[in-house]
Amino acid sequence: MDLRRLSHVVALADTLHFALAAEAAHLSQPAFSRSIQAIESELGIRLFDRGGGEVRATPAGEFVIERARKLLFEARCLQREVDLYRDSQLGDTAFGVGPLLSASLMPRALVELRQRYPKIALRMEGGNSIQLLQRLRAENIEFFAADVRDMPNDASLDIQLIGGQLGHLYARAGHPLVGHACTLRAAWNYGIAAPKLLTPTNEELAALLDLPAGQVPELALECDDYSVLKTVVLATDTLLAATDAALESELASGALVRLQVKNWTSVPSIAGIVRLHGRTQSPMAREVIACIARVASEINESPIDGLTAS
Known part of the structure; x- marks a missing residue:
């Protein structure tokens, strides 16, 4: 069976549009159409219905498409393993990192990696866990490290837990809430800056803030870049949701202060390699994975034992 033609079948299944699929396959539309017709003829079944300007997979097509994806993935894995075996070199790598780990863990890990492997090229992509999962499935990155509490229970994913960090609220020095305990509601009224909140955190905050059923807590500033968040919090009365490890230098200098919030202890993050x-x-x-896990073990506030990824 021709893997190239199978890739054309998958491209058409992804786009449901002959012109777009042909463009993705770097073929003219007539040539792409002939390729689809050829594999349908070879298999003796119709994979797609074409009618009224719409393209949709037939039941037989869905059966073939699912298996074609697996075959193509295995073929790419085989080629990759052959290349690694042949070259016997470390090779460059691309990986993703979530916002919290980018701020708390990666500066230390990247320094160590650059010191040990100065001739290797690394590409680190940032983003929230949903964005990173999309890039992983597209094979644009080899793995990613992030809070995995929102990861799907999916057999196609391997998740290696590496511990967690406790979240807190922080304010600039001189903020009205610094120096005495406050309620979560009082803190929330100043506005919270944070990366995209995960489902468990949203549910916890909604309950603590006594929000109506179905209402999601709204951040004053949502951004996946902690350097931007810190700049805003240092210049305004906005509060920052983060961890001690993510704000090490600001806490040491006194520029940021951890708030005392009554009757609230954040559920720790659950960091993992996906x-x-x-x-x-x-x-x-x-x-890189070994280095990230090693640094994580040094800064973790929550042990790996007992943690489970959702």
Whole structure:
């Protein structure tokens, strides 16, 4: 069976549009159409219905498409493993990191990696866990490290837990709330700056703030870049949701202060390394993962034992 034609089937299944699929496959539309017709003829079944300007997979097509995706993934894995075996080198690598770990863990990890492997090229992509999962599935990155509490229960993913950090609220020095305990409601009224909140955090905050059923707590500023969040919080009365490890230098200098919030202890994050099941990691990816796990163990406030990824 021709893997190239199978890739055309998957491209058409993803776009449901012959012109867009042909463009993705770098073929003219007539050539792409002939490729689809050829594999339908070879298999003796119709994979797609075309009518009224719409394209949709037939039941037989859905059966073939699902297996085609697996075959193509395995073919890419095989090629990758052959390349790694042949070259016997560390190789460059691309990976993703969530907002909290970017601020708290990666500066230390990247320094260590650059010191140990000065000739290796690393590409670190930031984003929230949903964005990083999309990039992982598209195989644009080898793995990502992030809070995994919103990860789906999916057999196609391997998740290695690396601990967690306790979240707190922080304010600039001189903020009206600094120096005495406050309620979560009082803190919330000043506006909270944070990366995208995960489902467990949203549910916890909604209950503590006594919000109506179904209402989601609204951040005053949602941003996945902690450097931007810190700039805003240092210049305004906005409060920052973060961890001690993410604000190490600001806490040491006294520029930011952790607030005392009555009757509230945040549920710790659950950090993990997320990979595609069955995909062989490059030697350099394995080195990066080991380094991230090692640094995480040094800064964790919540042990790995007992943690479970959702």
